[in-house]
Amino acid sequence: MFLPTVVAFLVVVARMLYLRRAGRCTSTRSLAGMTAIVTGASAGIGMETAKDLARRGARVILACRNLTKAQAVVDHIISETGNKKVVVRLLDTSDLSSVRRFAKEILQTEDAIHILVNNAGIAGKQVREVTGDGLELTMATNHYGHFLLTNLLLKRLKESAPSRIINVSSVAHFFTWKINLKDLNFEKRSYGTLEAYAQSKLCNILFSLELADKLRGSGVTVNSLHPGTVGSEFFTRDELAVTWFRKLFLFFGNIVLRLFGKDNKLGAQTTIHLAVAEEVEGVTGKYFDECKEATASWLARDSSLAKALWEISEADVQLAPSEIFY
Template identity: 60%
Template sequence: MWWIALSLLVLIVVIRIWYRLQSGHCTSQKTLDGKTVIITGASAGIGKSTAFDMARRKARVILACRNLEKAQKVADEIIRDTGNNSVIVRKLDTSDLSSVRSFASEIIKTEDSLHILINNAGMAGHHKRESTTDGLELTMATNHYGHFLLTNLLLNLLKKSAPSRVINVSSKMHEYCRKLDPEDLNFEKSSYSIFESYNRSKLCNILFTLELAERLHGTGVTTNSLHPGAVDTEIAYKMGGFAGYAQAFLFKLMAKDCELGAQTTIHLAVSDSVEGISGKYFVDCKETESSKLAQHRGIAKKLWLASELDVKLENEEVK
């Protein structure tokens, strides 16, 4: 039976090498002197790797994270390794709308400009439906609603700083979401599953990007979404259960590392080749078609209106 184990090992190594070799790389050497970047969920995984890259490019980098102690250790590491002292930590829990509002208020008061907003924070979901204090399903709140609200609250600062960019980290898993009812985003009518909640939230990331691009047309602010690929991060471990640990194990063996997984995010943040491009979906640093549902402008508009109501977005908050 040893030959079976050897064959499996060879297959894993071949897949790992092939997947990493064909993955996209950001080739831009652009520096970001005088630019301010916000990255949500930057204390680990893709967000952390993105933060390192932005700091190396001499940007002012704001790590927007839930765990301040963990984030500060990352900030200290970035400062030590890059020599960029303009790396700061701010408290942000995207699942908590009051936290989003507090964070945005502090940014508006303390920052004169914002050139790149990277909505990266996310979670895989819970095995049982869980509601936040705002009455929203937890995965949807973390992955969609928090970033929807945050982006809206910072739009004026982004416009003031134009040309500027908003990057939304989605996932290929959005393709497995076959329908979307804007009146039932939080599984109050439909049955809940950990996979459906994640897939739905990732679909919403792309639809949000689609509608945001239309609303921002002519402002100098562009927005695009992306699939980072299969990446070895903490997200699967945090999901727990057999499926989570099995996925984490496979990703550890064959998936991209975090630095490689961050390449498309970085590409969308800095590359001159995407200047002026907005409302598109990227994989491996290349524009790619999302699912048909993710391209539905009518649903995108309905999602926007439903999201405004669910986060209780007031007119004065976006003036």
């Protein structure tokens, strides 16, 4: 009886310490008159980010692939904040044609874009899947779609400066010790869920690094972040639990998240901090964790690798000369 009590006590203390050190955005800045886009905002930290920006008075566009689910979130945000300038637009970042349609609509309807939060993402499938564009699904959703979207909106972001681009990455990028730029879509090497996810999160940071360099002096800043250990749908997805080992891994992973993970509101704090905080005005090309600048992996800090990834990504999404605004 004594041992279980001690273990339970230590778990509670560990959870309290982790959550206590978690970063929190302290800025009270108003966003009245500003426009923000948040991808993947129909759930999780994306929803909490959109809600916070709406509460500050911004016009917030939820860019989501499930319009029914997203509209329910819009209604909730309007009810919670009283801000009626919250709308949803269709966007599937895994589909490059969807990205182009979304960007075209935004450029036709929005005179300004002050904040772009590239938040949408998936953990990846157990078995490799390829999109209609010939891209591996995880990479398409987490990297290529946001790479293309950001490029298509760059002109408007520059016209709206000072403006901010925030790319939601993950500490999982540390799990990638090497990257094969000639095989980003796992055509020649074996595919793994974690490998694909970690690589896509590394690409988020490298993309931020190179874009920040290209935009220096434009008034547009670009930063990436790790949201922390957040309880999410990753460990509860049925398609991942296809072997007994993976089922066991997901079971214990879910327990760890429930015991130590942040809720979505706390998990969104670093994203919100980068979107609104006065102290990061002008800060660009950095990686953040717990609302503080942090050190990314050595691969994620390789500027030559970032440049090479950019060039390959341009080719893979078939970025046309008329779509280049950096």
